[in-house]
Amino acid sequence: MATTELSGQTYPTAAHVRILFLSLISYLNSQNDSNHLLSDMIDKIKQKLECYWNMIDENSKVSAFFDSRYKNLCFSGTDTNSVLGFIRQKFPFITQSQSQVQIQTNSRMSHFLSRLSNNQPNILIQRDEISSYWNLACASQDITPLDWWKAHETEYPLLSKAAQDYLGIMATSVPCEQLFSIAGLTITKSRNRLTGKSARAILCLKSWLKEKII
DSSP states (O other): OHHHHHHTOSSOOHHHHHHHHHHHHHHHHHOOOTTSTTHHHHHHHHHHHHHHHHHHHHHHHHHHHTOTTTTTGGGTTSOHHHHHHHHHHHOHHHHHTOEEEEOOOOTTSOHHHHHHHTTSOOOEEEEOHHHHHHHSOOOOTTSOHHHHHHHTTTTSHHHHHHHHHHHTSOSSSHHHHHHHHHHHHHSOGGGTTOOHHHHHHHHHHHHHHHTTOO
């Protein structure tokens, strides 16, 4: 089922991979009946999954954080401060560039009011892109993460640039394998005289038609 789910994705992300792993591990942990007919097999599968999880957990955290659709699900059961602390550690330039806005006294204020206001402590408002993005509601599953960041790049100018770098990396080789399969259906034994230029044009046209670009 997990293979089918991932293979059906045209744009698989690290967040989706994390969700599949966490769901499978959660399901296997719920099958704790030692009298189960396949208990030994379940234990072996769980050990293997946990071994793979330990390999991808650290490396997929940042990419999963940038997936606006599944950011909260990917860190289910994890303390928020721990997640944000990890991201801030990875992107210190974003944290250091937090803007502090001081509320200024109205210049037209009377002498007496301004004298009283000078005794009040300055009010600072911190603008933190990381926590602001994290607290935002998750995006619709119909939108691709890169499109979401393109639409919100003015709100998160620094974070959006980092997101584009990470989300441009495919989490699996599924799209590449799909492309090779399409190429195999295009260049067949009965069409083995196609030039590289012609084959490239046909594959591009197929892709554009599928994406409704043309």
